[in-house]
Amino acid sequence: MQLERIARILKESQPGERIKIKGWVRTKRELKEFSFVEINDGSSLANLQVIINSNLPHYNEKIKKINTGTAVAIEGNLVESPAKGQRIELHAESVDIIGDCDPETYPLQKKRHSFEFLRTIGHLRMRTNTLGAVMRVRNACANAIHQFFQSRGFLWVHTPIITASDCEGAGELFTVTTLSLEEITQQKDKQITYKDDFFGRHTYLTVSGQLEAEIMAMAFTNVYTFGPTFRAENSNTSRHLAEFWMVEPEMAFCDLEGDQNLAEEFLKYIFKYVLEKCPEDMEFFNQRINNNVLKNAENIINEEFARITYTEAIDLLEKSGKNFEFPVAWGMDLQSEHERYLAEEYFKKPVIVTNYPKDIKAFYMRLNDDGKTVAAMDILAPGIGEIVGGSQREERLDVLQARIEELKINPEPLWWYLELRKYGSVPHSGFGLGFDRLVQFITGMDNIRDVIPFPRTPMNAEF
């Protein structure tokens, strides 16, 4: 008999069907004549309720082994459930214990656990309702991203994880090396010579695939990257990871407005997709995690994002009458409290802030005609802060060279990036979206460590 997944059974199967399932026991309720056992196989939030009658052969011996966490195979008939709570239930005719689970030591109980505790049992926490829902939504998000770009003719390009360009200025980098650290620390006066290293030069884990994505966009017009990136920043917050996933579209023949349009359309598409594919999980988040999850999602989908320039944002902040910890002045970077005011209090929806002062943004962003600002854009989302950061890139060789010189960046390793401006250079734009933050935003989860299966943060690389 073919193995059925529980999500499909709960949705489509009819009473009278004979089925076989395999999964893990979530709860068991023993009565005198029979027991209720709920089985979950990860395909859905809801469990399938199984009734095991005490007249089943070896009942006592088997029911003793069925505890929270036990892996079982059950075959039987589906019947209409006489009680409230479920449409159908499975009357077991055969029960096989596939893997025991010792209830005395199994750390998961059927009651609620704190997320802090669950992080210490990263190998088992996936079996909880919340982490299960998160991972299904995470998967749906990834799917939505590919569908969105693929349906618009974007090429998924694979930029390198190991890279020699450290010039983006996006935080501290992890060095990749095969040099012996033991040897180096013993030889005090010896200088590290990367010439002897694996690649013959100093290499790092990538902090962004953007510069390489620009190479690809200059040949394929519209491309996107979707993969892991790394920051060795000592950040201890609920929004930062040392290893996180990023989506970075890059579009040739596209200006900052086109960039904003794509980003807004993109976010709306993902939210719509997740609501459609994971209604049960989203309902769960709305009930148990954050009561605003569904309202926020509708807000993203239906409301046009606010769009203001940095200069207008400063003006709004100055007129807000708020007593900010960091005083507002043109030229400063927006602090968390400022971003929060704009997205959460003033607009109450995502806001795209554009044209930041050149001094607080990266060298590759296109200089505006005023000579003071660059064609950058950040999308600030309520409850999350900066979720998207993008810009129109500087396509003019002389202007780019002047910026590099101004910022005292060594142009030598950027030779290929500069050559892109020499041979068929075109206006182009792109943005980066923190994938884990997106999942955090959609699910309403407080801590980014609970939306990725294996979080990498300072002092933590277990599992």
Place this chain on the structure above:
RNA sequence: UCCUCGAUAGCUCAGCGGUAGAGCGGUCGGCUGUUAACCGAUUGGUCGCAGGUUCGAAUCCUGCUCGGGGAGCCA
């Protein structure tokens, strides 16, 4: 990295100088339809680690480790 709060039973916490507690979980028993089941009984501890103060420290002090919240850095 900075500020701040915390660490006591498997989990969530109370106790805040004088014999280590509760709820949940686990175990045993009961219950003809439960669904975070219910009822009764029972089990369970190097009070994060290392020093110090004291007749006496889970409790006060110092250092360290780890965790939460906030900030910076950013996505």
